Amino acid sequence: MSESFRLRAEEALLPSIVALLIALILGDVLILMFGESPAHVYSRMIEGAWGNPYGFAQVLYKTTTLTFAGLGIALALRAGLFNIGAEGQLAAGAFGAAIVGISLPAGTPGLVAVPLCLLGAAAGGLLTGGLPGVLKAKFGAHEVIVTIMLNFVVLALLNWLIVERLRTADTLHTPEINAGAVPRLSEFIPAFHGSAANVTFFFAIAAAIWCWWYLFRTPGGYALRATGLQPDAAEYSGIRVGRVWIKAMALGGMLAALGGTNFVLGYKHYYEDGFTGGSGFLAIAVAIVGRNHPFGVVIAAFFFATLSQGGLAIHALVPKQMVEVLQGIVILAMAAAVPEVQRALRSARKVVAA
Amino acid sequence: MNPFDFITQTLRIAVPYLFAASGGLVAERAGIVSLTLEGFMLSGAFSATLGSYYSGSAVIGVLAGAAGGLLFGLLHGIATVRFRADQVVSGIAVNLLVIGLTQVILMLLFDSSSNSPRVEGFQAGLSGFGDPLVWMGLASVPVVAFLLYRTPFGLRIQAAGEHPEAAASVGINVRFVRYVAVAISGVLAGLGGVYLALDQHQFTNNMTAGRGFIAIAAVIFGRWNPWLAGGACLLFATAETLQIQLQGVGGIPSQFIGMIPYVLTIVALAGLMGRAVAPAALGRAED
Amino acid sequence: MSAHPIRMAGIDKSFGPVRANRAASLDVAPGEIHALVGENGAGKSTLMKILGGLVEPDAGTVEVNGRDVTGWSTSDAIANGVGVVHQHFMLVPTLTVAENVVLGNEPRRGMLFDRTRALTDVNALIQKTGLVVPADRRVSELSVGEAQRVEILKTLYRGAKILILDEPTAVLSPPDVRELWTVLRKLRDDGGTIVLITHRLDEVIDISDTITVMRAGATVGRMTTSETTPAEIAKAMVGRDVALSVPGRETISGPGATADRPSSAAGALLLEVRDLSVSDSRRIRVVDGVTFSIRAGEVLGIAGVEGNGQTEIVEAIAGLRDIAAGSVVVSGHDVTRATVKDRRAAGIAHVPEDRHRRGLILEYSIAENLVLGAQDEFSKRGSLDGARIDAHAREQIAKFDVRPSTPAPAARTLSGGNQQKVVIAREMGRSFTVLLAAQPTRGVDVGAIEFIHRQIREARDAGKAILLVSAELNEVLALADTVAVMYRGKFAVTMPASDATPEVLGPYMTGGNSRDAA
Secondary structure (H helix, E strand, O other), X not given: OOHHHHHHHHHHHHHHHHHHHHHHHHHXXXXXXXXXXXXXXXXXXXXXXXXXXXXXXXXXXXXXHHHHHHHHHHHHHHOOXXXXXXXXXXXXXXXXXXXXXXXXXXXXXXXXXXXXXXXXXXXXXXXXXXXXXXXXXXXXXOHHHHHHHHHHHHHHHHHHHHHHHHOOOOOOEOOOOOOOOOOEXXXXXXXXXXXXXXXXXXXXXXXXXXXXXXXXXXXXXXXHHHHHHOHHHHHHOOOOHHHHHHHHHHHHHHHHHHOHHHHHHHHHOOOEOOOOOOHHHHHHHHHHHOOOOHHHHHHHHHHHHHHHHHHHHOOOOOOOOHHHHHHHHHHHHHHHHHHHHHHHHHHHHHHHXX | XXXXXXXXXXXXXXXXXXHHHHHHHHHHHOOXXXXXXXXXXXXXXXXXXXXXXXXXXHHHHHHHHHHHHHHHHHHHHHHHHHOOOOHHHHHHHHHHHHHHHHHHHHHHHHOOOOEOOOOOOOOOOOOOOOOHHHHHHHHHHHHHHHHHHHOHHHHHHHXXXXXXXXXXXXXXXXXXXXXXXXXXXXXXXHHHHHHHHXXXXXXXXXXXXXXXXXXXXXXXXXXXXXXXXXXXXXXHXXXXXXXXXXXXXXXOOHXXXXXXXXXXXXXXXXXXXXXXXXXXXXXXXXX | OOOOOEEXXXXXXXXXXXXXXXXXXXXXXXXXXXXEEOOOOOOHHHHHHHHOOOOOOOEEEEEEOOEEOOOOOHHHHHHOOEEEEOOOOOOOOOOEHHHHHHOOOOOEEOOEEOHHHHHHHHHHHHHHHOXXXXXXXXXXXXXXXXXXXXXXXXXXXOOOOEEEEEOOOOOOOHHXXXXXXXXXXXXXXXXXXXXXXXXXXXXXXXXXXXXEEEEOOEEEEEEEHHHOOHHHHHHHHHOOXXXXXXXXXHHHHOOOXXXXXXXXXXXXXXXXXXXXXXXXXXXXXXXXXXXXXXXXXXXXXXXXXXXXXXXXHHHHHHOOOOOOEEEEEEOOXXXXXOOHHHHHHOOEEEEOOOHHHHHOOOOOEHHHHHOOOOOOOOEEOOEEOHHHHHHHHHHHHHHOOOOOOOOOOEHHHOOHXXXXXXXXXXXXXXXXXXXXXXXXXXXXXXXXXXHHHXXXXXXXXXXXXXXXEOOOHHHHHHHOOEEEEEEOOEEEEEEEHHHOXXXXXXXXXXXXXXXXXX
């Protein structure tokens, strides 16, 4: 392993490790406040998440949504843009998939229907992610604020569509889709019975591999990363920075939106108001802890999915919202640790070099 | 509904916005991004509930609420000023942390996952104007304008947000200024939450329901000027009053009225109504 | 003997691997205007930042008025009457002149900011010093000259007795400069001590009483202005017997460099720029109707004080700035409205003046940087062709002598000279017809300078058209066939290099001989 690779790996991984350690310690304190033993709580958590097939499958289900949304955020961040709109993009994607699935005649073969539904989801993401990209490129509108505001607009718009146009009586969801549903994993692994984990999990893994390939192996990804690192140098070299921004936000929006298919195509088979439940925000943590690397995102998504599934198992001991507290601590520690660790590493190297 | 009731209802709805927007404005003018307002408000609401519950006094509730906002203001300050954490990320983390912590402590103290017991508030009267917090909320705009434009510290806040190096070169401690500014924003936004909790005589989960983000929208739509931001709060509150009043009347769906603050902010940011210029050093760590 | 206002000795300061000061010293007597001179990167600014409390020295002592103040803070420095006027203005654009002047030291009435008194005080100071600025105007609405007056007012308001000015004339027009000299002399006569950082010899002779010369971080000379000559100062600055009395090109370019200069009349017109105008973000014309053309095998060198539109003219030709009026034609193709990419395809290569901001992606490897802008050509079926990128890198690294000589290290880890070689290798290692070289040797070591100069000469000999912009007059004289001096957005003069000497060009650089001078 080359020296420069080792240094880069150190810089990439250390902040995540430091942040997780800090969260672990503060988590201990909280658990002790409830008069429980941290070791006991953590082991119950792991047990609940990984100790039985159902729990593990649920972890995979949650990993799927978080991976898609985390990839959407990470891709935009690689272009230097902060996409806080994954929550709205997830919803728009789910809605898009549901609309296509509802419009298709029953009995449409899966090989036709599933890709069409995925396209429907992607279209939702294209709109909700592309708009902030265009506003940024054309008018310099700050994407953080625009995506936040757009979340509210999208959710309100979808709420209106559901309530006024598409509702199934006495519910807040659309009718069921006629076609495009994908099999649950329990059809292949019976032990997963009862879990919502489904084939879209593999779509998420495929999306991560595609992201890695795109970012690090294609000229488009090369230009995208160059834009994120040094927009002035990218512009100098002939890369059209504004176009890269639009493309990154549109692609990011589409990736996040595909996360909505996990719920619609794999689980409930309809779009339901409020199904995202903050996954789009948690995905920000996923992207950051995964250091914006597609495979890092998958691992971080799995980690946060484990926390959230494990949180259910410890509810008898401590409130499951403990998990949200831990998530907040991880993000905060991460944000504080990245500049700090980088500085420490650089000065340590300088001493070694001198 | 008569015009007087309409106006009083609008003002009552505006109170938490005015508090939070005034606070957010102070932090942003000092160069600290205020995506934290939601968390500050929620923390203020929760602390006020605890204070009032254990003391039986609404006044103690107000003080506790202010302290709750201050606590998370300082946390955001330490993360972004001392550790130079990304201000957007830190803001999101603070919000998540407050949502989680309020629920965990609610469980710990009251064994409820949704709401606190009833607590003491102020005698608001029919119009709501018996509540001193209403007056404080209305006053927060002139107070912040006064702070920014009429005090030496206000000048320093502006300098820290526009050109921190220039401020540092004349011996101003930019870090200190930013700490104080973010603390003020914590307290003010916290008071916005206090008003919500004491007005409803209890804390309910996530009771701020996105009001912190509407306050940010008001700051941006008001172009980082306290008077304009205050005006934006009143505008958004008017829309909300209309939404409540028009419910069931037909016409414009309530969801569309609810979108108004967000859409206006996006439009303002796109420069379609003249450029909204943020403080030049907003979001930039001082070094 | 009365204590000297400033006495600095044995000052060492490093920033990472860069040693900005090594055993530097400075001794300033009371009541004098002292010039601190040296080339770019000689360590003048760092030494003054240490004096002003912005930077702490690694070693050495700083005495002010006989008191050891080593390692003091900005506020200490201000409180003890040391004021720094920075090269980059330290003004808050949204505040008024008066607010900027009193910032950090505001007059109060109770706990309030006393705006009325701030205005009165600042106006009184303006009256007293002759530094005329509208006190109630916002700084964002001021001209550059006015902004600088505000900077000086700021330090005087704080009672500065020792005034440090960092390159104060770089952005000023000649009348503004004359006015500044009047003010500085008045301040000196009122008992102030002034240190002026500059690399312009005419100014040194004009205004200073004594001179300290710095080179490569160290103090190399101290002289009395009335007893020295520009040539002597220049010799101390550069460290060899060159700069002004003999034509500069011989010394820098090495033996034989000028002898084989081909006649420039023969080649085809490769770059034609007509009536080019460029505006900055405040809609001020920074390039104002410039016309020139460069033939194959010709080097046009643009000299001049920085900030007179050189950056903008290059960026406009490269496609990085909007062209307000005029046209740019490359080999017969009008590229005035073309994208950066199309201009590159038309034959433009560009060595940008700031390699850290524009020229390199610092986190990318050497190999990746060598294909920046050509990433699409180095791909196969939609994927980057790693093997070809690697082979290309090895080839260019060998050809342009980049060290370390492997493709993998990040550009950030290279020395300045090697970073510049990567940029040169990328831009000149592919086919091009027009080379824009902006400050091509800034901040690189001597070996790299000679290498880069050789590359430029070889390109000229190979029939390329070259536009060279440099703040180093010697570099322009050494390489160019035709020399133009840029002053306030226009060419003040254009002449064959054979007629150009620093003596001839100098006045044009300061607007002296220009017909356009206001």
